[in-house]
Amino acid sequence: MRIEILCTGDEILTGKTVNTNYSHIAQRLGEAGLEVCWGTTVGDDRASLLMAFRQAAARADAVIVNGGLGPTVDDLSQEVAADAAGVSLVLNEPWLARMEAFYARRNRPMPPNNRKQAMLPEGAEFLDNPIGTACGFAVTIEGSRFYFTPGVPREMRRMLDEQVMPRLLAKAGLQGVTRLKRFHSFGIGESRADEMLAGIEALAPGGGVKLGFQAHYPELETKLAVRGADQDEIDRKLAPIEIEVRRRLGNFIVAEDGQTLEAVVLGALRARDGTLAVAETLTGGAIASRLLQVDGAEDVLRRGLVSRKPEELAAAVGTVARDFSPETALKMCLALRKQSNATHALAVLVTMEAGAEGADAGGVITIGLVSPEAEIVREARLVGGREWVRLGAAEMGLDCLRRHLHGLPTDERLDFERR
Amino acid sequence: MRIEILCTGDEILTGKTVNTNYSHIAQRLGEAGLEVCWGTTVGDDRASLLMAFRQAAARADAVIVNGGLGPTVDDLSQEVAADAAGVSLVLNEPWLARMEAFYARRNRPMPPNNRKQAMLPEGAEFLDNPIGTACGFAVTIEGSRFYFTPGVPREMRRMLDEQVMPRLLAKAGLQGVTRLKRFHSFGIGESRADEMLAGIEALAPGGGVKLGFQAHYPELETKLAVRGADQDEIDRKLAPIEIEVRRRLGNFIVAEDGQTLEAVVLGALRARDGTLAVAETLTGGAIASRLLQVDGAEDVLRRGLVSRKPEELAAAVGTVARDFSPETALKMCLALRKQSNATHALAVLVTMEAGAEGADAGGVITIGLVSPEAEIVREARLVGGREWVRLGAAEMGLDCLRRHLHGLPTDERLDFERR
Structure with a gap:
């Protein structure tokens, strides 16, 4: 079955908005064993839309159209779909009632423009949108089945999963x-x-x-x-x-699945009533930042410290150091643990190598970790630019902590590592 | 003049890679007063490419093709372009020599596959790529001018600016x-x-x-x-x-232009031999992180501290506090300045309001700033979700510092602010 994705809207066409809806739809289809053969982007323009619908109908068995279902005059999808299918627009009474109820719950009158969102091509199949005012619909144009979805990402994603995917799988003869x-x-x-x-x-x-x-x-x-x-x-x-x-x-x-490394680490700490303090350099504080995005992180992460120079970072944790050696990493962890009263202290120290640039550059990552059970040091050399080393260092620090909390070895070699 | 953008490649078609090349090209064209009328995405597939070239030629005066110029068998742009233009592929000797020199400089033999990258449609106009092995070219297909560009973003961007834009402007009759x-x-x-x-x-x-x-x-x-x-x-x-x-x-x-707020702030501090220490909450350390991405930031930013609870953040700067009041913000700055020996100390404290969720939520941002010249407190209430408040708080902290360093008022009302 040949499937196309047709994205509409001036914001997408002019590049003002990056088209992440396209990549999401294409990925979901691929994951379900369906194949996308063609992608088209056109603006909010009647002639372009009509031509795009006709050309897609000629090439494909199924077309997913995204965008153009809003209440304003430049939202043309229903109108052009009716035109291309050779039918007129008719009011979908149940959807109008749903929209009115939606506004009533918010104690606001429904703007008259929204009535337009309940006008669907005659004979169209209704595709529910439980979280917005743009309902979807399916209609046949010149032998090809078109599925119209809203441009708002979360509404599109839900409609894709709940309404469009089952229909596409059935159409492709893929059961279940x-x-x-x-x-x-x-x-x-x-x-x-x-x-x-x-x-x-x-x-x-x-x-x-x-x-x-x-x-x-x-x-x-x-x-x-x-x-x-x-x-x-x-x-x-x-x-x-x-x-x-x-x-x-x-x-x-x-x-x-939907878990993240940082949530796994926080969960493991919380399970043992643990708390954490982190000292970082070169990562820009990425470890603390990732941890703090997890709900409830504030009960576990007591403090995060960031600085670029050994002297400064050491002073901030209440000790003295002049380098980013393994000894310093341990020393900083011990001082930080004492200073913060956290059960676990993690230090991630990075020394970029002088000289080489870009992809030929590299950095040495020194990780210190002190817990009630152990004092651990891990060193690794990554080859790559500053951003590559930075991302690798933050991940490696969190992963070391995960491994320690789960009783796994902390020194298994990484593919990225050069010794 | 009608312009189209035609993106090729399975990675883009299947959604594995988000198509940021498209949005970059479309934006650059729009900024130069040119209009994109249509976008097409196809995979590394001979039949699709040929059909896409023909349909684009029928619709547009100029077509920018992106991708498919690499050395591997699935890179088909030159071949299909020649086919569509009804000419054969011929070796571009100067480009072959350039590639050989490129490899020689790196002391590596040129892989035989790369020879393919010097095969251009007969009569094609050469478009230089000074930073890669995929040269571009322009060719006329059924009356429409096609410009072929590499898929590697930085190579595409440079070729677009230096080679494609001047030709498009000339073709559109836009001088200069x-x-x-x-x-x-x-x-x-x-x-x-x-x-x-x-x-x-x-x-x-x-x-x-x-x-x-x-x-x-x-x-x-x-x-x-x-x-x-x-x-x-x-x-x-x-x-x-x-x-x-x-x-x-x-x-x-x-x-x-290419400046950032954080670079402006660091520049102003450096100009007066100033140094900085920052204490943050809820931002996840975004202020320190933004500052540390600027070259040479380590000479100015002495330390960054992050924590979610008043007690913890206060303890980390060496004082005592139980809330995020304006008094606390000042107290933290004074303690932090003393602790770090920095000339300037900035505290950005956020209290999310309980109850409301999503776009109806809000937070109060309290900023403290202590410098050799002043002790400043600024409070603002932003309405929006957690991420909205977080981004606004980091920006507001940096902007307060910029305003103070430039002698501007730090209390001008923001459009986002609700009092």
């Missing part, structure tokens, strides 16, 4: 439901992970599992897209593969 | 050169800035200046796109408008 299982790892490159997981798809009884990767340095996302008749079948297909992925990627898995 | 003058402001919303700058374009002798805005909350970018016969003419056109923009937006302008 889909799920995406994700593993986040740190320290293994994409090509090595691919080798390590070779043949894993075959472990699913009856097949239907597709393996994929997405690198978001410093982490790698391993994705298992599964299709089955129902959720039980998906569970049965996934179970042996999940176990095997966890076995093969092992200690390098830092989180799964 | 262009420049984009930018002002970054904080505290004025887009619609108010639009009102404040009403009629400003008319001040350019002979016209040729176009005003635009781009909101990147918390900052607003005001853009003046100027076209002139040469740089001197552009200077003459811009001079009266620049003065007027600075007069009207006044103290709200935090930086111009």
